[in-house]
Amino acid sequence: MKKKGKLPFLFAFLLIFSPYTTVLSHSEDELILFSEAAILIDAGSGQILYEKNSKMRMNPASITKIVTGIMAIEQGNLDDIVTVSQEATEVHGTSVYLLENEKIKLKQLVQGLLINSGNDAGTAIAEYFSNNETDFANWMNDYVKTEIGVNDSNFTNPHGLFDENHYTTAYDMAQISQYAMNNNLFKVIVGTKELEWNGEGWQTTLYNHHRMLWDYEGVTGIKNGYTPQSGFTLVTSATRNNIDLIAVTLKSPSSQQAYQDTGALLDYGFDTYSVETLSNNTLFEDEAGTEYKLNDNLSYLVPKNTEVTKKIRNGLLVIKKQDGSILLKEELSKVVKPDEQKEVTQSSEVELSKPNNNWIQQILQIFNIF
Numbered sequence: 016m017k018k019k020g021k022l023p024f025l026f027a028f029l030l031i032f033s034p035y036t037t038v039l040s041h042s043e044d045e046l047i048l049f050s051e052a053a054i055l056i057d058a059g060s061g062q063i064l065y066e067k068n069s070k071m072r073m074n075p076a077s078i079t080k081i082v083t084g085i086m087a088i089e090q091g092n093l094d095d096i097v098t099v100s101q102e103a104t105e106v107h108g109t110s111v112y113l114l115e116n117e118k119i120k121l122k123q124l125v126q127g128l129l130i131n132s133g134n135d136a137g138t139a140i141a142e143y144f145s146n147n148e149t150d151f152a153n154w155m156n157d158y159v160k161t162e163i164g165v166n167d168s169n170f171t172n173p174h175g176l177f178d179e180n181h182y183t184t185a186y187d188m189a190q191i192s193q194y195a196m197n198n199n200l201f202k203v204i205v206g207t208k209e210l211e212w213n214g215e216g217w218q219t220t221l222y223n224h225h226r227m228l229w230d231y232e233g234v235t236g237i238k239n240g241y242t243p244q245s246g247f248t249l250v251t252s253a254t255r256n257n258i259d260l261i262a263v264t265l266k267s268p269s270s271q272q273a274y275q276d277t278g279a280l281l282d283y284g285f286d287t288y289s290v291e292t293l294s295n296n297t298l299f300e301d302e303a304g305t306e307y308k309l310n311d312n313l314s315y316l317v318p319k320n321t322e323v324t325k326k327i328r329n330g331l332l333v334i335k336k337q338d339g340s341i342l343l344k345e346e347l348s349k350v351v352k353p354d355e356q357k358e359v360t361q362s363s364e365v366e367l368s369k370p371n372n373n374w375i376q377q378i379l380q381i382f383n384i385f
Contacts (some may be wrong), residue, residue, distance in 0.1 A: 046283060049272035050264035051246070054185040055280045057288075058193055058252060058259035060315045062343050064284050069186040072167065073265045075107070076240030076248045077132050078188060079175030082155050084129045084204070085195040093200075095143070097278035103138040108176060110135045112217035119214065127212065128174075129204050129238065131221045137174035147171050159187070163194045177244045185263045192237055192250050192261050205236030205252075227251055231278060237274070238243050247273040254280050258316065260284045283382075288316035299347060301327035307347035315343050 063069075087093075099117040111133035113119070121143060127136040141151035148171075155170040168183035168191075175181070183191075195201050208228050210221045227234040228309040233253040240248040246266035251259050262280040267273035295309040307327055315334065317323055323342060324335050332345045 038376065040357075046279060048264070048276045048279065049267050049269075050268040050276045052185040053262070053264045053276060053280060054189045054191045055262045055284050056193065056261060057316050058196060058261045060313070060343060061190070061193060063314055064260075064288065064316065065280060066185070069189075070167065070184050071265075072182040072184055073248075074177055074181060074245035075175055075183045075188060075265070076177075076242045076245040077134075077175040078238045078240045078248050078250050078263075079093075079170060079173070079181070079183075080128050080132065080137060080240075081188070081192055081195055081238050081250065082170060083137050083173040084125050084157065085119060085191075085198060085201050086158055087125050087128075087144075088198055088201050091121050091140075091144065093120065095121045097121055097124060097139055097143045099135075099139050100142055102273040103142060103317060106134045106138045106174065106176075108174070109220075111212065111214060112213065113139060114216040117215045119373070123214075126204055126207070126210055127214075127221070130207055130210055131199075131212070132224050132238075132240075134174040134176065137172075140172040142330055159191060163191055165190050170308050175240055175245075177242045177243070185265050188250060188263045188265075189261055192252065192263070196235075196237065196252055196261070202236065205238060209363065215297050225249075225251070227253075227274060227277065231281065233281075241270070249273040249277055251277045251281065253285075255285050257290050258285060258288060284316075287318055289319050290314055291317050298350065299325065299327050299332060306350040306352075307332070308350055309345065309349055313345055 020142045046065060048067060050067070052071050052073055053066070053070040054063065056063055096118050097120070099113045099115060099119065101115045104113055104115050109132040111127035111131050113135045121140070124136045124140050127133040128140065140146060141148045141221060145151035145154060151173055151287070152171050155173070156168070159165045159168055165187040168187045169180060171178045171181040206228065208223050212219050212221045224239050225236065228236070231253065233255040235252045235254055237250050237252050238351040246268060247270050248266070249264045251262045260281055262277050264276045265275050267276060291314070293313045295312050297309060301307070307330060309332070318336065322337055325346065326333050326335070330347050330349065332347050334342045336342055
Protein backbone atom coordinates (compact mmCIF):
# COMPACT_ATOMS: atom_id res chain seq x y z
CA MET A 16 0.00 0.00 0.00
CA LYS A 17 2.83 2.38 0.79
CA LYS A 18 4.39 1.92 -2.63
CA LYS A 19 1.08 2.60 -4.37
CA GLY A 20 0.66 5.72 -2.25
CA LYS A 21 4.05 7.05 -3.34
CA LEU A 22 3.54 6.55 -7.06
CA PRO A 23 0.95 9.30 -7.60
CA PHE A 24 3.13 11.68 -5.58
CA LEU A 25 6.21 10.76 -7.61
CA PHE A 26 4.30 11.20 -10.86
CA ALA A 27 3.02 14.60 -9.77
CA PHE A 28 6.53 15.63 -8.70
CA LEU A 29 8.05 14.66 -12.05
CA LEU A 30 5.22 16.33 -13.92
CA ILE A 31 5.59 19.58 -12.03
CA PHE A 32 9.38 19.70 -12.22
CA SER A 33 9.76 18.38 -15.74
CA PRO A 34 11.28 20.63 -18.43
CA TYR A 35 8.88 23.29 -19.65
CA THR A 36 7.87 22.01 -23.04
CA THR A 37 7.17 24.46 -25.81
CA VAL A 38 3.89 24.29 -27.67
CA LEU A 39 4.59 25.28 -31.28
CA SER A 40 6.78 28.10 -30.04
CA HIS A 41 8.62 29.18 -33.17
CA SER A 42 5.85 31.41 -34.51
CA GLU A 43 3.79 34.03 -32.75
CA ASP A 44 0.70 32.85 -34.62
CA GLU A 45 1.25 29.27 -33.45
CA LEU A 46 1.64 29.95 -29.72
CA ILE A 47 -1.06 28.06 -27.86
CA LEU A 48 -1.43 29.22 -24.27
CA PHE A 49 -3.65 28.02 -21.45
CA SER A 50 -3.46 31.36 -19.63
CA GLU A 51 -6.29 33.81 -20.25
CA ALA A 52 -3.88 36.73 -20.58
CA ALA A 53 -0.16 36.93 -21.32
CA ILE A 54 2.59 39.20 -22.55
CA LEU A 55 6.27 38.88 -23.47
CA ILE A 56 8.49 41.97 -23.57
CA ASP A 57 12.11 42.91 -24.09
CA ALA A 58 13.17 43.91 -20.57
CA GLY A 59 15.53 46.56 -21.93
CA SER A 60 13.38 48.53 -24.35
CA GLY A 61 9.92 47.42 -23.25
CA GLN A 62 9.27 46.23 -26.80
CA ILE A 63 6.25 43.90 -26.92
CA LEU A 64 7.11 40.58 -28.56
CA TYR A 65 3.84 38.77 -27.91
CA GLU A 66 0.56 39.56 -26.21
CA LYS A 67 -2.76 37.89 -25.52
CA ASN A 68 -5.52 39.90 -23.84
CA SER A 69 -2.73 41.99 -22.32
CA LYS A 70 -5.03 44.93 -21.48
CA MET A 71 -7.72 42.79 -19.81
CA ARG A 72 -8.20 43.58 -16.12
CA MET A 73 -7.55 40.55 -13.94
CA ASN A 74 -6.74 39.74 -10.33
CA PRO A 75 -2.98 39.37 -9.87
CA ALA A 76 -2.85 37.36 -6.61
CA SER A 77 0.64 37.30 -5.06
CA ILE A 78 2.46 38.97 -7.94
CA THR A 79 1.04 42.06 -6.23
CA LYS A 80 4.03 41.65 -3.91
CA ILE A 81 6.31 42.86 -6.69
CA VAL A 82 4.87 46.33 -6.11
CA THR A 83 5.09 46.08 -2.31
CA GLY A 84 8.66 44.79 -2.51
CA ILE A 85 10.06 47.45 -4.82
CA MET A 86 8.34 50.21 -2.84
CA ALA A 87 9.85 48.93 0.41
CA ILE A 88 13.32 48.76 -1.12
CA GLU A 89 13.17 52.19 -2.73
CA GLN A 90 11.28 54.11 -0.08
CA GLY A 91 12.24 52.48 3.23
CA ASN A 92 15.34 52.11 5.39
CA LEU A 93 16.01 48.40 5.11
CA ASP A 94 17.88 48.37 8.43
CA ASP A 95 14.85 49.73 10.29
CA ILE A 96 13.35 47.42 12.90
CA VAL A 97 9.65 46.71 12.38
CA THR A 98 7.42 45.62 15.25
CA VAL A 99 4.88 43.07 14.01
CA SER A 100 1.23 43.77 14.87
CA GLN A 101 -1.47 41.30 15.81
CA GLU A 102 -3.24 42.13 12.54
CA ALA A 103 -0.20 41.04 10.53
CA THR A 104 -0.04 37.67 12.28
CA GLU A 105 -3.72 37.02 11.53
CA VAL A 106 -3.51 37.46 7.75
CA HIS A 107 -4.40 34.12 6.16
CA GLY A 108 -2.61 32.38 3.33
CA THR A 109 1.11 31.86 2.77
CA SER A 110 3.15 32.99 5.75
CA VAL A 111 6.58 33.36 7.31
CA TYR A 112 4.92 32.80 10.70
CA LEU A 113 5.59 36.18 12.26
CA LEU A 114 4.71 36.59 15.93
CA GLU A 115 2.88 39.50 17.51
CA ASN A 116 5.41 42.09 18.76
CA GLU A 117 8.23 40.29 16.94
CA LYS A 118 10.96 42.74 15.98
CA ILE A 119 12.42 42.19 12.54
CA LYS A 120 14.40 44.19 10.00
CA LEU A 121 12.53 45.62 7.03
CA LYS A 122 14.95 43.87 4.66
CA GLN A 123 14.11 40.47 6.14
CA LEU A 124 10.41 41.21 5.71
CA VAL A 125 11.03 41.99 2.03
CA GLN A 126 12.91 38.70 1.65
CA GLY A 127 10.08 36.78 3.31
CA LEU A 128 7.59 38.61 1.11
CA LEU A 129 9.30 37.91 -2.22
CA ILE A 130 10.98 34.54 -1.63
CA ASN A 131 8.37 32.76 0.49
CA SER A 132 5.38 34.92 -0.52
CA GLY A 133 4.57 35.78 3.10
CA ASN A 134 1.23 37.58 3.34
CA ASP A 135 2.01 38.45 6.96
CA ALA A 136 5.24 40.10 5.80
CA GLY A 137 3.22 42.16 3.31
CA THR A 138 0.92 43.47 6.02
CA ALA A 139 3.86 44.22 8.33
CA ILE A 140 5.52 46.22 5.55
CA ALA A 141 2.31 48.13 4.87
CA GLU A 142 1.93 49.00 8.55
CA TYR A 143 5.57 50.10 8.75
CA PHE A 144 4.93 52.70 6.06
CA SER A 145 1.28 53.65 6.50
CA ASN A 146 -0.06 52.13 9.75
CA ASN A 147 -2.74 50.20 7.83
CA GLU A 148 -3.24 48.31 4.57
CA THR A 149 -5.79 50.74 3.12
CA ASP A 150 -3.52 53.78 3.27
CA PHE A 151 -0.61 51.75 1.93
CA ALA A 152 -2.73 50.48 -0.98
CA ASN A 153 -3.63 54.07 -1.87
CA TRP A 154 0.08 54.84 -1.94
CA MET A 155 0.72 51.76 -4.09
CA ASN A 156 -1.73 53.11 -6.66
CA ASP A 157 -0.13 56.55 -6.68
CA TYR A 158 3.32 54.99 -6.87
CA VAL A 159 2.72 52.80 -9.91
CA LYS A 160 1.13 55.72 -11.75
CA THR A 161 3.70 58.41 -10.95
CA GLU A 162 6.91 56.38 -10.72
CA ILE A 163 6.25 53.66 -13.29
CA GLY A 164 3.56 55.15 -15.52
CA VAL A 165 0.92 52.42 -15.48
CA ASN A 166 -2.72 53.45 -15.59
CA ASP A 167 -4.85 50.32 -15.53
CA SER A 168 -4.15 48.82 -12.12
CA ASN A 169 -5.82 49.22 -8.74
CA PHE A 170 -4.47 47.62 -5.58
CA THR A 171 -6.44 47.32 -2.35
CA ASN A 172 -3.88 45.39 -0.28
CA PRO A 173 -0.12 44.68 -0.20
CA HIS A 174 -0.22 40.89 -0.67
CA GLY A 175 -2.76 40.09 -3.39
CA LEU A 176 -5.49 38.30 -1.45
CA PHE A 177 -8.66 38.48 -3.52
CA ASP A 178 -10.74 41.62 -3.64
CA GLU A 179 -13.00 42.42 -6.59
CA ASN A 180 -11.51 45.92 -6.79
CA HIS A 181 -7.94 44.61 -6.73
CA TYR A 182 -6.83 44.24 -10.35
CA THR A 183 -4.11 44.79 -12.92
CA THR A 184 -3.32 43.77 -16.50
CA ALA A 185 -0.58 41.66 -18.03
CA TYR A 186 0.67 44.81 -19.76
CA ASP A 187 0.85 46.79 -16.51
CA MET A 188 2.55 43.94 -14.65
CA ALA A 189 5.18 43.69 -17.38
CA GLN A 190 5.95 47.40 -16.99
CA ILE A 191 5.99 47.16 -13.19
CA SER A 192 8.31 44.15 -13.34
CA GLN A 193 10.59 45.84 -15.86
CA TYR A 194 10.90 48.78 -13.48
CA ALA A 195 11.49 46.59 -10.42
CA MET A 196 14.14 44.44 -12.08
CA ASN A 197 16.22 47.54 -12.74
CA ASN A 198 16.81 47.70 -8.98
CA ASN A 199 19.84 45.54 -8.15
CA LEU A 200 18.74 44.53 -4.65
CA PHE A 201 15.25 43.62 -5.82
CA LYS A 202 16.78 41.52 -8.60
CA VAL A 203 19.05 39.72 -6.13
CA ILE A 204 16.18 38.92 -3.76
CA VAL A 205 13.78 37.55 -6.38
CA GLY A 206 16.63 35.51 -7.85
CA THR A 207 17.55 33.95 -4.49
CA LYS A 208 16.85 30.22 -4.61
CA GLU A 209 17.10 29.55 -0.90
CA LEU A 210 17.59 31.59 2.26
CA GLU A 211 18.14 30.74 5.91
CA TRP A 212 15.24 32.24 7.86
CA ASN A 213 15.75 33.05 11.51
CA GLY A 214 12.53 34.46 12.89
CA GLU A 215 11.40 34.47 16.50
CA GLY A 216 8.71 31.90 15.74
CA TRP A 217 10.16 30.08 12.75
CA GLN A 218 13.67 28.91 11.90
CA THR A 219 13.92 27.19 8.54
CA THR A 220 15.31 27.36 5.02
CA LEU A 221 13.12 29.29 2.60
CA TYR A 222 12.96 27.98 -0.95
CA ASN A 223 11.89 30.38 -3.67
CA HIS A 224 8.38 29.60 -4.88
CA HIS A 225 9.35 30.32 -8.51
CA ARG A 226 10.22 26.82 -9.77
CA MET A 227 11.80 27.92 -13.04
CA LEU A 228 14.80 29.28 -11.14
CA TRP A 229 15.96 25.67 -10.89
CA ASP A 230 15.26 24.16 -14.27
CA TYR A 231 14.90 26.76 -17.02
CA GLU A 232 18.23 28.07 -18.29
CA GLY A 233 18.65 31.79 -17.75
CA VAL A 234 15.72 32.50 -15.42
CA THR A 235 16.55 35.28 -12.94
CA GLY A 236 13.19 35.72 -11.05
CA ILE A 237 10.60 37.03 -10.22
CA LYS A 238 7.19 35.96 -8.63
CA ASN A 239 4.27 33.55 -8.76
CA GLY A 240 0.76 33.78 -7.32
CA TYR A 241 -2.52 31.99 -6.79
CA THR A 242 -6.00 32.48 -5.41
CA PRO A 243 -9.09 30.47 -6.40
CA GLN A 244 -10.52 33.56 -8.10
CA SER A 245 -7.36 34.68 -9.90
CA GLY A 246 -6.13 31.28 -10.96
CA PHE A 247 -2.37 30.85 -11.28
CA THR A 248 -0.35 33.96 -12.09
CA LEU A 249 3.33 34.12 -12.94
CA VAL A 250 5.93 36.76 -13.79
CA THR A 251 9.31 35.55 -15.04
CA SER A 252 12.52 37.22 -16.16
CA ALA A 253 15.21 35.40 -18.11
CA THR A 254 18.47 36.20 -19.90
CA ARG A 255 20.23 34.40 -22.74
CA ASN A 256 22.71 35.63 -25.35
CA ASN A 257 22.34 39.29 -24.29
CA ILE A 258 18.55 39.06 -24.61
CA ASP A 259 16.59 39.98 -21.47
CA LEU A 260 12.93 38.96 -21.45
CA ILE A 261 10.00 39.36 -19.09
CA ALA A 262 6.97 37.08 -19.42
CA VAL A 263 3.66 37.53 -17.61
CA THR A 264 0.86 34.96 -17.55
CA LEU A 265 -2.47 35.53 -15.79
CA LYS A 266 -5.27 33.15 -14.83
CA SER A 267 -3.78 29.82 -15.83
CA PRO A 268 -5.93 26.79 -14.92
CA SER A 269 -3.04 25.10 -13.10
CA SER A 270 0.45 25.79 -11.84
CA GLN A 271 1.91 23.40 -14.41
CA GLN A 272 0.14 25.19 -17.26
CA ALA A 273 1.33 28.59 -16.02
CA TYR A 274 4.92 27.33 -16.13
CA GLN A 275 4.37 25.63 -19.48
CA ASP A 276 2.98 28.84 -20.98
CA THR A 277 5.92 30.80 -19.61
CA GLY A 278 8.39 28.31 -21.04
CA ALA A 279 6.68 28.58 -24.42
CA LEU A 280 6.82 32.38 -24.33
CA LEU A 281 10.49 32.47 -23.35
CA ASP A 282 11.41 29.82 -25.93
CA TYR A 283 9.60 31.84 -28.57
CA GLY A 284 11.49 34.99 -27.61
CA PHE A 285 14.93 33.41 -27.48
CA ASP A 286 14.43 31.28 -30.61
CA THR A 287 12.87 34.01 -32.74
CA TYR A 288 14.73 37.24 -31.94
CA SER A 289 18.25 38.63 -32.05
CA VAL A 290 19.66 41.87 -30.66
CA GLU A 291 20.39 44.95 -32.75
CA THR A 292 21.99 48.09 -31.35
CA LEU A 293 21.95 51.69 -32.54
CA SER A 294 24.50 54.19 -31.24
CA ASN A 295 23.31 57.55 -29.95
CA ASN A 296 25.66 59.05 -32.55
CA THR A 297 23.50 57.65 -35.34
CA LEU A 298 21.73 60.41 -37.28
CA PHE A 299 18.27 60.07 -38.81
CA GLU A 300 16.64 62.38 -41.35
CA ASP A 301 12.93 62.90 -41.96
CA GLU A 302 11.34 63.70 -45.32
CA ALA A 303 11.81 67.43 -44.76
CA GLY A 304 15.55 66.98 -44.25
CA THR A 305 15.47 67.62 -40.50
CA GLU A 306 18.06 65.57 -38.64
CA TYR A 307 17.44 63.72 -35.38
CA LYS A 308 19.48 61.54 -33.04
CA LEU A 309 18.86 59.09 -30.20
CA ASN A 310 19.09 60.32 -26.63
CA ASP A 311 20.93 57.12 -25.60
CA ASN A 312 22.25 53.97 -27.23
CA LEU A 313 19.30 51.79 -28.21
CA SER A 314 19.17 48.00 -28.18
CA TYR A 315 16.08 46.26 -29.52
CA LEU A 316 15.03 42.85 -30.76
CA VAL A 317 14.45 41.90 -34.38
CA PRO A 318 13.10 38.59 -35.70
CA LYS A 319 15.99 36.56 -37.07
CA ASN A 320 16.52 36.73 -40.84
CA THR A 321 14.10 39.65 -41.08
CA GLU A 322 14.79 43.04 -42.63
CA VAL A 323 13.40 46.13 -40.96
CA THR A 324 12.73 49.68 -42.07
CA LYS A 325 13.43 52.82 -40.05
CA LYS A 326 11.40 55.99 -40.58
CA ILE A 327 11.10 59.29 -38.74
CA ARG A 328 7.61 60.53 -37.90
CA ASN A 329 6.97 63.58 -35.74
CA GLY A 330 10.29 63.20 -33.97
CA LEU A 331 9.87 59.46 -33.40
CA LEU A 332 12.00 56.65 -34.78
CA VAL A 333 9.56 54.01 -36.04
CA ILE A 334 11.04 50.58 -36.74
CA LYS A 335 8.84 48.24 -38.78
CA LYS A 336 8.99 44.65 -39.96
CA GLN A 337 8.54 43.70 -43.60
CA ASP A 338 4.81 43.14 -43.11
CA GLY A 339 4.41 46.72 -41.89
CA SER A 340 3.87 45.87 -38.23
CA ILE A 341 5.63 48.17 -35.80
CA LEU A 342 8.48 46.71 -33.77
CA LEU A 343 9.41 49.79 -31.79
CA LYS A 344 8.89 53.52 -31.41
CA GLU A 345 11.61 55.64 -29.84
CA GLU A 346 11.63 59.36 -29.11
CA LEU A 347 14.42 61.33 -30.79
CA SER A 348 16.07 64.69 -30.25
CA LYS A 349 16.37 67.25 -33.03
CA VAL A 350 19.94 67.96 -34.12
CA VAL A 351 20.76 71.69 -34.00
CA LYS A 352 23.29 72.49 -36.74
CA PRO A 353 26.06 75.09 -36.19
CA ASP A 354 24.44 77.70 -38.47
CA GLU A 355 21.09 77.22 -36.69
CA GLN A 356 22.82 77.55 -33.34
CA LYS A 357 24.48 80.78 -34.53
CA GLU A 358 21.13 82.12 -35.70
CA VAL A 359 19.52 81.29 -32.35
CA THR A 360 22.39 82.99 -30.50
CA GLN A 361 22.19 86.12 -32.64
CA SER A 362 18.43 86.26 -32.18
CA SER A 363 18.89 86.04 -28.43
CA GLU A 364 21.41 88.88 -28.49
CA VAL A 365 19.00 91.08 -30.42
CA GLU A 366 16.22 90.30 -27.95
CA LEU A 367 18.50 91.16 -25.04
CA SER A 368 19.37 94.51 -26.58
CA LYS A 369 15.76 95.58 -27.11
CA PRO A 370 15.00 96.65 -23.51
CA ASN A 371 17.97 99.06 -23.55
CA ASN A 372 16.71 100.72 -26.75
CA ASN A 373 13.25 101.11 -25.26
CA TRP A 374 14.73 102.68 -22.12
CA ILE A 375 16.66 105.23 -24.18
CA GLN A 376 13.55 106.09 -26.22
CA GLN A 377 11.57 106.68 -23.02
CA ILE A 378 14.24 109.05 -21.61
CA LEU A 379 14.36 111.02 -24.86
CA GLN A 380 10.56 111.36 -24.88
CA ILE A 381 10.52 112.63 -21.28
CA PHE A 382 12.90 115.46 -22.17
CA ASN A 383 11.15 116.09 -25.51
CA ILE A 384 14.37 115.40 -27.34
CA PHE A 385 12.42 113.23 -29.76
